[in-house]
Amino acid sequence: MKIPLIYNVRSVMQRPVSTAFTALGIGLVVAVFVAMLALANGFASALTKTGGDDNLLVMRKGADSELSSGISRADMNIIASFPQIATGSDGRPLVSPETYVVLNLPRKGPDSTLLANVVMRGVSQRAFEVRKNIKVTGRTFNNGQSEVCVGEKLAARYRNTAIGERMRFAGREWTVVCHFTADGSSFESEVWGEAEQFQGAMRGGNSYQSVTLRLADKGGFEEAKRALMGDQRLQVDAHLESTFYADQSKLLGRILSFLAVMITGIMSVGAVFGAVNTMYASISSRTPEIAVLLTLGFKPHSVLLSFLVESAVIAFIGGVLGCLIALPINGMVTSTTNWASFSEVAFAFRITPSLLVSGLVFAVVMGVVGGFFPARKASRMPVVQALR
Amino acid sequence: MRFIPLVLSNLLRQKLRTTLTVMSVALALFLFASLRSVVTQLEISGQVGAANRMIVQNAAAFIFPLPQSYANRLATVPHVTGVTWANWFGGKYGDGKKFFGPFAVDPVSYLDIYKNDFIIPPEQKEAFLRERTAAIVGPGLLKAFGWKIGDDVTLQGTIFPGDWTFTIRGTYALKDPAYGDEQFLFHYDYLYERNKENVTPGWFILRIDDPQQSGVVAKAIDDEFRNSTAPTKTGTEQAFSAGFVTLFGNIQLLLGTIGMAVVFAILLIAANAMLMNQRERTGEIAVLKTVGFTDRTIFTLVIVEAAVIALTGALIGLGLAIILPKATGFNAFGFLPGFHVTGGTAIVGAVIALFLAVVSGFTPAYQAARLPVVQALRRVE
Amino acid sequence: MALVQIRDVYKSFRRDTQSVDVYTGLTVDFAEGSFTALMGPSGSGKSTLLNLVAGLDRPTSGSVRVGGAEVGTMNTSQLATWRSRTIGFVFQSYNLLPVLTAQQNVELPLLLTHLKKRERAERVAIALGVVGLTDRMDHYPRQLSGGQEQRVSIARAFVADPQIILLDEPTGQLDSKSSEEVLSLLQRLNGEFNKTIIMVTHDAKAAERAKTVLHLEKGVLMERQEAHA
Numbered sequence: 001m002k003i004p005l006i007y008n009v010r011s012v013m014q015r016p017v018s019t020a021f022t023a024l025g026i027g028l029v030v031a032v033f034v035a036m037l038a039l040a041n042g043f044a045s046a047l048t049k050t051g052g053d054d055n056l057l058v059m060r061k062g063a064d065s066e067l068s069s070g071i072s073r074a075d076m077n078i079i080a081s082f083p084q085i086a087t088g089s090d091g092r093p094l095v096s097p098e099t100y101v102v103l104n105l106p107r108k109g110p111d112s113t114l115l116a117n118v119v120m121r122g123v124s125q126r127a128f129e130v131r132k133n134i135k136v137t138g139r140t141f142n143n144g145q146s147e148v149c150v151g152e153k154l155a156a157r158y159r160n161t162a163i164g165e166r167m168r169f170a171g172r173e174w175t176v177v178c179h180f181t182a183d184g185s186s187f188e189s190e191v192w193g194e195a196e197q198f199q200g201a202m203r204g205g206n207s208y209q210s211v212t213l214r215l216a217d218k219g220g221f222e223e224a225k226r227a228l229m230g231d232q233r234l235q236v237d238a239h240l241e242s243t244f245y246a247d248q249s250k251l252l253g254r255i256l257s258f259l260a261v262m263i264t265g266i267m268s269v270g271a272v273f274g275a276v277n278t279m280y281a282s283i284s285s286r287t288p289e290i291a292v293l294l295t296l297g298f299k300p301h302s303v304l305l306s307f308l309v310e311s312a313v314i315a316f317i318g319g320v321l322g323c324l325i326a327l328p329i330n331g332m333v334t335s336t337t338n339w340a341s342f343s344e345v346a347f348a349f350r351i352t353p354s355l356l357v358s359g360l361v362f363a364v365v366m367g368v369v370g371g372f373f374p375a376r377k378a379s380r381m382p383v384v385q386a387l388r
Numbered sequence: 389m390r391f392i393p394l395v396l397s398n399l400l401r402q403k404l405r406t407t408l409t410v411m412s413v414a415l416a417l418f419l420f421a422s423l424r425s426v427v428t429q430l431e432i433s434g435q436v437g438a439a440n441r442m443i444v445q446n447a448a449a450f451i452f453p454l455p456q457s458y459a460n461r462l463a464t465v466p467h468v469t470g471v472t473w474a475n476w477f478g479g480k481y482g483d484g485k486k487f488f489g490p491f492a493v494d495p496v497s498y499l500d501i502y503k504n505d506f507i508i509p510p511e512q513k514e515a516f517l518r519e520r521t522a523a524i525v526g527p528g529l530l531k532a533f534g535w536k537i538g539d540d541v542t543l544q545g546t547i548f549p550g551d552w553t554f555t556i557r558g559t560y561a562l563k564d565p566a567y568g569d570e571q572f573l574f575h576y577d578y579l580y581e582r583n584k585e586n587v588t589p590g591w592f593i594l595r596i597d598d599p600q601q602s603g604v605v606a607k608a609i610d611d612e613f614r615n616s617t618a619p620t621k622t623g624t625e626q627a628f629s630a631g632f633v634t635l636f637g638n639i640q641l642l643l644g645t646i647g648m649a650v651v652f653a654i655l656l657i658a659a660n661a662m663l664m665n666q667r668e669r670t671g672e673i674a675v676l677k678t679v680g681f682t683d684r685t686i687f688t689l690v691i692v693e694a695a696v697i698a699l700t701g702a703l704i705g706l707g708l709a710i711i712l713p714k715a716t717g718f719n720a721f722g723f724l725p726g727f728h729v730t731g732g733t734a735i736v737g738a739v740i741a742l743f744l745a746v747v748s749g750f751t752p753a754y755q756a757a758r759l760p761v762v763q764a765l766r767r768v769e
Numbered sequence: 770m771a772l773v774q775i776r777d778v779y780k781s782f783r784r785d786t787q788s789v790d791v792y793t794g795l796t797v798d799f800a801e802g803s804f805t806a807l808m809g810p811s812g813s814g815k816s817t818l819l820n821l822v823a824g825l826d827r828p829t830s831g832s833v834r835v836g837g838a839e840v841g842t843m844n845t846s847q848l849a850t851w852r853s854r855t856i857g858f859v860f861q862s863y864n865l866l867p868v869l870t871a872q873q874n875v876e877l878p879l880l881l882t883h884l885k886k887r888e889r890a891e892r893v894a895i896a897l898g899v900v901g902l903t904d905r906m907d908h909y910p911r912q913l914s915g916g917q918e919q920r921v922s923i924a925r926a927f928v929a930d931p932q933i934i935l936l937d938e939p940t941g942q943l944d945s946k947s948s949e950e951v952l953s954l955l956q957r958l959n960g961e962f963n964k965t966i967i968m969v970t971h972d973a974k975a976a977e978r979a980k981t982v983l984h985l986e987k988g989v990l991m992e993r994q995e996a997h998a
Contacts, residue, residue, distance in 0.1 A: 021660040028653035032646055039642070061549060067451060068478055068547035103449045104621075116634070117449065170448060202448070235549070251487060266419050267650055270412035274657035277405050281664035336637035339487070342450070344635075390880045397868035675864045678825060679878050679925070680853020682846050761825045765860075 003293065003302050008310040011286060022278040023318035026363050029267045030322025034359045035329055036260035038349040042184075043256060043336065046347035047249035049185035051241030052132055054218045058211040058228060061235045065248070065340040066100040071208045071236070073097075078233055079211050084224040086216040088129055094214035096127040099195050101202045102343045103169050106159050116335075118154065119190040119343045120169075122198030122208075130214050131182065138163050138178030141194055146201075149178040151188035153333060153346035167191075170201040186245065186338065186345045212241060248340040268366055275370025279311050283378045290378050300379035307375035308368055315367020319360040326359070327351060391685070395693050402665070406697065409661040413701025413744065414708070416654030417737050421709035423643045423650075424733045429566075429724045430640075434633035436566045437625025439599035441501065444592040444609060445628075447619040453588040454618050461612070467596045467605050472497035473589035475579060479543035479552060481533060488529055490543065490572035492579040501595050505563055506571075512537070512558030520578050522557040528569030528717075530559060548583055565726025593625070651740055658701075659748035662694050666752035673756045674764035687757040694749025695742075702741030706734055770837070771798035772932065772965050773822055778831030780817060780988075791817050792988040794831070801932070804959040804966045806979035813985040815969040819935045822967065823856045824848045836932060853881040857926025857964075861938035863918040865910040871897065871921045872906040878929040896924040900954060916947025920954065927958060934958065936968040940975050952978045 012019050051057065058079055063069035071079075076097045085093040099122030104115040121127075128134050141147035148167065155161040166173045174193065182188050199206055215224055225238040283290065293303060330351040338345045399406050444462065446452035453475070463471045477490040495517050499508070508516075508524065516522045525535060535541060535556055542553045554574055562569060580587045596605055606622040613620045623631075666673075673686060710729045712718070718727055775798070780791040791814040799805055799822075807815045820826035821833050824840045833840045835855060843851060857878075865874045875896055879889040897903050900920040910918055919939060926934050936955070940948040956978055958964045968979060976982045984991040 018660050018664060021656040021663075025653045025656040025660070028649045028656075032649050036646070062544055062546055063549070064478075064480065064484070064546040101449065102451050104447075115631075202452075263419060263423070263646060263650075266415050267653060270415040270654055270657060273408040273412040273415075274660060277408050277657070277661050277664065280402075280405060281668065285668065334637060334642075337635040342635065390886070393873060394866075394869070394877075394880075397866075397873070401868045671864065672866050675860075675866065676877070677849065678823065678852070678858045680849050680851075680856075680881050680929075682849040684846065685881075762820055765820075765825070 003298055003306040005309065008306060008313070011282070011289075012310065012314065015282065018278055018281070019314055022274055023314050023321060025274045026271045026315050026318030026366055027321030027325060029264060029271045029366070030319045030359045030363050031325040032267060033260070033264040033362055034323060034326035034351060034355055035349070036256070036264065037355055037358075038326070038329060038351045039334070040253060040256040040260055041352065041355065042334075042347045042350040043345075044246075044249055044253050045350055046184060046186050046345055047338070048242065048246040049133070049183045050187055050245035051185075051212075052214075053240060053242040054215045054221075055130060055241035056213050056215055056221065056224055056228075057239045057241040057244050058213070058236050059209070059239070061237050063237070066098075066209045067102060067341045069100075069209045071097070071211055073206050073208070075234055075236070076208055076211055078231070079213070079228065079236070082213075082224065082227060084216055084220055084227060086214040088126075094126065094130050096123060096130040096212045097195065097208040098123050098127065098210050098212065099198050099202070100209035100341075101198065102341060103202075105167070105169060105191075108157055108159055116158075116344045117337070117342050118158070119341060120198060120202065121190050121192050122195035122202075123192050124195055127192065127212070128180075130212055131187070133183045133185070134180050134187070135182075136178050136180045141177055141192075143194065144196075145194070146172055146174045146197060147177045148174045148191050148193040149180055150176050151190045151192075152179050152181045153184075153188040154191065155179050156333070157335070157346060170198075172201050184348060186347070189335075189344060189346045248338055251339060252336065264362075268362070272366050272370040275311060275315065275367060276374060278314075279307065279371050279374035280377070282310075283307065283374050286378075287381065290381055294381065304375045304379035307378050308371050311371025311375065312364050312367040315363045315370070316360065318367075319363025322363065323356050323359050391689060391692075395689060395696065398665075398669075398689075398693055399696060405661060405665075409658055409697050410701045410704070412654055412657050413698055413741070414703075414705035416650050417702050417705030417741060418709045419650050419705075420647050420740065421706055421729050421733050421737050422713075423647045424736065425709070425713075425727065425729045426724065427640050427643055428730050428733060429727050430633050430636065432566050432726070433724070434630040435626055436564065436629040438505070439602075439624070439626070440596050441625040442594045442596060442602060442605060442622055443625055443628040444594065444620050444622045446591075447610070447621040450591070452618065453590050454592065454620065456588050458592060458613070458618075458620075459589070462592055462594060462609065465594075465605060465608050465612070467598055467601045468594050469597050470497065470501050470595035471592060472501050473576065473592045474498065475576060475587065475590040476547070477543075477545070477574075477579065478547040479545050481541065481543050484544075486532060488570050488572060490523075490574065492576045493573050494576045498573070498593070501593055505567055506560040507563065508558050508560045515557040519555060519557060520575050520581075521554055523554040523572060523574040524558045524560060525556050525573075526569040526571040527559050527561075529572060530556075532570070548579065548587075550582070552578075562726075565728075568726075651744075655744055655747060658694070658698065658744055659751065661697075662690070662748045662752045665693075666690060666756050669756075670759065670764050673759050674761050677759070677761045678765070683757040686759075687753045690753035690756050691745070691749040694753070695745035698741045698745035698748065702738055702744075706737045709737075710734065772801040772803075772836055773799035773967075774832070774834040775818075775821070776832045776834070778821065778828040778833065780814070780821070780826075780829050790988065792828075792831075795988060795990065797983070797990055799965060799967060801965055802959070802963050804955070804978075804980045805968065806976035806982045807967065807969045807985060808971070808973075808976055808982060809985035809991075812987075814988040815985055816937055818985070819858075819937055819967065819969060822933070823858055823935055824852055850881070853878055853929060855931050855933060857923075857929070857931045857934040859919070859922050859926045859934065859936040859939050861941040863910070863915075863922045865918055865922055865925075867910050870907050870909055871902060871913065874910070874921055875924045875928050877925060882929065892928055893924075896928040897921075899927075899957075900924045901950075914947070916943050916950055919943060919947070919951055923951065923954060923958075927962070927964060931964075933965045933967070936966070936970075938969055938971065940970065940972055945974075948972070948975065 059069035080093055080095045088094045101120045102117045103120050105118045107116055140149060150161045160167045161176055163176050165176050221240050228236055228238045329349045332349045333346055335344050335346040446454055459471050472494050475492040477492050479490050516524050537556050539556050540553055542551050545552055602624050609622045610620050713727050776796055778792050778795045782789045809815050821828055827841050872893055875893045876889055879892060897906055900923055902920055940951055952975055955966055959966050970976055982994040
């Protein structure tokens with residue numbers, strides 16, 4: 001025999017302020033929960049989406065970031081000759097040798113001394129082919145010209161980065177000829193120019209920092225890695241491009257999820273306490289009613305269920321509120337540092353449907369946990385005493 | 389004073405509920421104090437540095453080194469009384485999961501310039517200076533890896549490939565914990581010998597005789613090297629630290645917003661608890677009024693009750709926030725050396741608790757004070 | 770001059786949209802040292818009379834004077850202070866504070882005086898002695914029987930030494946033995962301590978103990994009986 005939900009709804013309406021406060025308290029916890037995970041989500045996806053899972057990134061042995069790596073032109077030629085490499089539409093191997101430097105560039109904003117570290121990636125036209133998710137607006141740079149292509153996220157935040165404008169760095173002026181997107185990945189926080197130009201202006205010499213190549217066989221990573229690392233002429237490490245960048249986000253990702261778990265964990269305990277209080281108060285003020293229900297023949301477990309549902313519904317409403325509070329931050333761009341290269345990575349808060357669902361589940365769990373002991377107290381109420 | 393037993397009895401009437409409310413206030417203030425401490429700690433980290441020290445970097449980017457020859461030229465700049473240099477080594481130990489940054493430093497001049505900040509026992513210092521492969525390692529790092537003085541440790545170079553073995557000859561104590569207890573310092577010459585063709589100093593550190601002149605010194609240096617192959621960017625050590633802190637991104641805003649949400653959520657919970665308590669006591673308040681309690685006394689009683697809850701919670705929460713980092717040595721994976729709750733944070737926390745007391749107590753207190761006796765009594769009878 | 774003078778009092782309540790008249794010109798006196806039982810059916814305005822005398826409620830028009838003071842003209846704060854010195858109130862359902870012991874409940878009105886802690890304790894001990902509950906002073910209300918609770922609430926009503934004690938159905942929830950005890954106590958307070966007592970009751974036996982019995986019906990004084998004793 002079920003106690004009709006309308007009873008709970010009417011009872012809840014009797015105490016609108018308490019109910020609203022409890023729901024809103026839970027809502028705020030859910031909002032923080034969703035927002036923090038959206039942050040961790042956005043950051044992780046910026047770096048995990050950087051690089052394809054059929055691309056191989058080759059760096060010098062022992063180097064843990066492109067910044068500290070170095071590959072000579074001769075080594076690059078050896079690498080480009082490996083048979084595991086896919087060929088492009090022109091019949092030549094899909095190999096992109098790249099230089100990598102981090103420079104100070106001025107951010108937009110009133111403070112002209114606001115500099116941040118930006119990745120300058122020297123590439124060839126091949127780089128746009130090897131990376132499948134790059135979409136270019138404008139024309140790519142011409143050979144032999146001081147021209148650059150600017151990542152979309154960077155363009156919004158740094159000076160003189162609109163197409164047609166001129167940026168000044170490394171002692172030269174560079175014309176911005178295109179912008180590009182890369183699925184929101186950290187490539188969008190980089191400036192790309194011709195490798196030969198960047199070599200001349202920055203690092204000097206004609207060596208590269210890394211070589212990225214497309215595998216002919218998608219599952220052939222292990223084999224290609226063995227071949228490259230086993231070659232006596234080379235001293236290199238080979239990484240799957242996607243996992244390499246994902247690994248760079250691990251430390252910060254860990255800090256962010258630690259923060260998310262700690263903060264929302266502590267907050268949720270507080271909110272559960274609040275829910276427990278509300279439900280206890282609600283039950284003690286309804287003592288005679290519960291006694292009547294029990295006398296009428298409702299089973300104790302129906303009473304338990306009824307109050308659990310009441311608490312869960314209040315919490316669920318709070319969860320919905322929390323999701324609504326958090327929703328506007330979706331897509332907001334913020335930035336932090338990729339500690340492997342000390343360069344700035346811009347990324348967007350990402351609220352996914354599954355994140356919202358987990359927020360709601362979290363809310364209901366808080367409600368059920370908070371409602372359990374009061375509900376059990378109600379169901380075990382000695383009828384005679386309660387009716388007195 | 390004479391009403392204290394009354395307030396206490398009311399608080400103890402619903403022990404569970406009072407405890408839960410106190411605990412939620414405590415949790416909120418714990419969280420608030422901890423979050424704010426992250427922000428203040430970052431600010432402190434951004435101010436690390438002596439006023440009389442300056443850093444000279446490559447103007448293009450910090451990853452580019454500077455020529456060794458600059459050392460002598462820098463020493464001749466007016467107001468400069470000491471020059472040393474260091475290099476970012478970028479090694480990892482074991483599985484590489486623990487992040488730390490070994491520096492190659494010019495031993496004699498470096499320890500001289502930092503002699504007031506890193507306190508090293510004289511015999512350890514001597515042992516370090518004597519031996520080319522010796523290292524000085526911070527106490528935090530010794531603890532993290534289980535190293536001790538005299539150990540040989542091998543790091544894998546990430547920028548400078550290969551295995552590098554060092555002998556730990558000393559450790560240090562810090563005057564200012566914000567310098568970090570996870571430093572790893574070794575001889576610049578050891579690095580240079582194995583990489584003669586591509587090692588030059590990463591940055592120079594200067595000591596000047598008059599902090600007031602730092603702007604003049606910076607301008608003189610940057611002007612001197614403007615048209616050379618490696619232009620410089622010179623600033624105070626504090627500006628250097630501040631630049632490092634900005635790398636974290638806008639943490640202040642993030643944590644500030646969360647802190648607000650936490651405080652607000654707990655405000656709701658505390659206010660709710662007080663409201664419910666008062667609603668249940670409507671009849672009793674009416675009785676007190678027939679006995680002759682004035683509206684003002686009743687108002688005060690309720691506010692005091694709210695205050696006791698808020699302040700007890702604050703005491704527990706802030707106390708935990710102060711004690712826990714000390715007890716556990718929490719430093720956020722090494723990013724926040726010397727993490728602690730500042731006096732300012734404790735005061736702000738206490739103010740929030742007071743605010744909490746007033747706001748959560750006001751409505752129920754007002755309602756209680758304004759309660760019409762006859763109506764309330766009718767409900768009682 | 771009578772201690773309590775009620776002159777030409779009109780009183781009406783608003784219940785939702787309807788206006789209900791309780792009194793349409795009630796005039797009655799209660800002399801100092803009197804012990805009056807107020808009887809009458811439900812809704813006859815007995816309790817409202819107590820509320821008016823205690824200053825808990827105000828007449829719509831007319832005058833309520835107690836000890837020469839016009840109750841209706843005092844503000845709430847003055848009323849509260851005046852009440853704590855002049856009136857003791859006893860309810861049908863005792864209304865002791867459940868979180869306080871018998872002793873602390875009785876002490877409540879004394880907290881509003883300037884008495885020192887020790888003096889307060891003495892007064893409470895005397896009051897509890899009068900009602901015969903010295904050995905129960907540390908008990909909480911739920912540990913007392915109904916009669917004991919009512920005696921504690923009477924002790925609370927006279928501990929501050931008010932001139933007037935108002936009782937609303939004091940024996941309504943008590944068995945006959947406890948009722949007897951309470952009524953004897955009231956007679957003693959009236960006789961020995963010269964308290965003016967006004968008691969609303971349904972119980973004819975209780976009314977017999979009073980010196981005067983007043984019958985109210987629909988807000989009108991119907992008959993007045995003087996006791997022979």
